[in-house]
Amino acid sequence: MDFGGGDDIRFERKGKAGFVTLTRPKTLNAINHTMIRALAEALDAWRDDPDIDVVAIKAEGRAFSAGGDILDIYNAGLAGNPPVGFFADEYRLNAAIARFPKPYVALIDGIVMGGGVGVSCHGSHRVMTENAQFAMPEVSIGFFPDVGGSYFLPRLGGYFGMYLGLTGNRIRCGDALWSGVATHTTRAEYLDGIVERLAETGDADLALREAFVPAQRETPEGVLEAIARHFSRPSLEEILKSLETAASGDEFAARTLAILRSRSPTGLNVAFRQITAGRALDMDECMRMEFRILNRMLQGHDFYEGIRAAIIDKDGKPAWRPASFEEIEQSRIDAYFEPLQDGELPL
Secondary structure (H helix, E strand, O other), X not given: OOOOOOOOEEEEEEOOEEEEEEOOHHHOOOEOHHHHHHHHHHHHHHHOOOOOOEEEEEEOOXXXXXXXXXXXXXHHHHOOOXXXXXXXHHHHHHHHHHOOOXXXXXXXXXXEEHXXXXXXXXXXXXXXXXXXXXXXXXXXXXXXXXXXXXXXXXXXXXXXXXXXXXXXXXXXXXXXXXXXXXXXXXXXXXXXXXXXXXXXXXXXXXXXXXXXXXXXXXXXXXXXXXXXXXXXXXXXXXXXXXXXXXXXXXXXXXXXHHHHHHOOHHHHHHHHHHHHHHOOOOHHHHHHHHHHHHHHHHXXXXXXXXXXXXXXXXXXXXXXXXXXHHHOOHHXXXXXXXXXXXXXXXX
16 A cells, blocks of 8 residues: 555555554664655545554564654754644644544554654554663753653653653653553564454454563662652752752662753753643643744754754764753743744644
8 A cells, every 4th residue: 555655654454454564674763754644644544444443553673663853854954944844744643643533553662762652652552562662852852752742741650751751761661551651561472463463353452452461660669759759849940959859868869860950951941841731731732832842942952952962973962052950041931832923733
């Protein structure tokens, strides 16, 4: 089946299921605009197809998807043509997956980050193998946890989503299952069998129930309690103060504080407010909020500087502006969330 994705994404109809396969293993299946448009077209077609009962998305290679193709974004932004259209289509796709009326099964075997999270973790069924690693690392490059992070992160248990969004830390399948990022865990060797059962029965619950292998939580109870204690604070300033107070005698607090202090002060303030606001918003409202933030980020400094330090020069020494949390003006953070003069994201 051809929905215009070229060699980057493949679509197949097998029995009662429609299958999507990300086919850019050399780039860790980084999501590009071609893939976004093709997947959106496929979902439009399969949504109303009476012969398709379930849709599943999987990937070739050792990663499900390590995120968006940020090098293209960097080059376009520096050329004075920030790719607003790419993000608009991506965010519309994320919202479409969240509201898709049929079971949408993400089979995650390997790394899933950023844009890969957007095409998987809004589905009704999120399956992770023992090889899966999940992260929303956008804050490490001066960005914010987008692709619907404002919707699903605050809905994870124990303020775990705020912790993941502000640190960008990775978790494995046991923590993903415990927190609600994943709905099911299984073994990589069972994925082919799941695909066969989905095609045969069109019944996602049945196929996943048969292959379910419980995964044990990786993070110790004491660390989870510390995460809830520190990251439940009502402001970013109070999270930092809480960690600072505990840091002298607590390795977790000291390590986490060091991570937060290395991040863009602007990006971290935006992320905290975004995740906090998302608790009270539905998915569409979250995507409109993220599109407002995105437009301001693409006009700013820290996103491009973060990519430069991590991907271009690889010096690991971003020069954030402003450089310290003390220099942050809340009025400038407020501006990221203001309505757009040219209109909100149409969904």
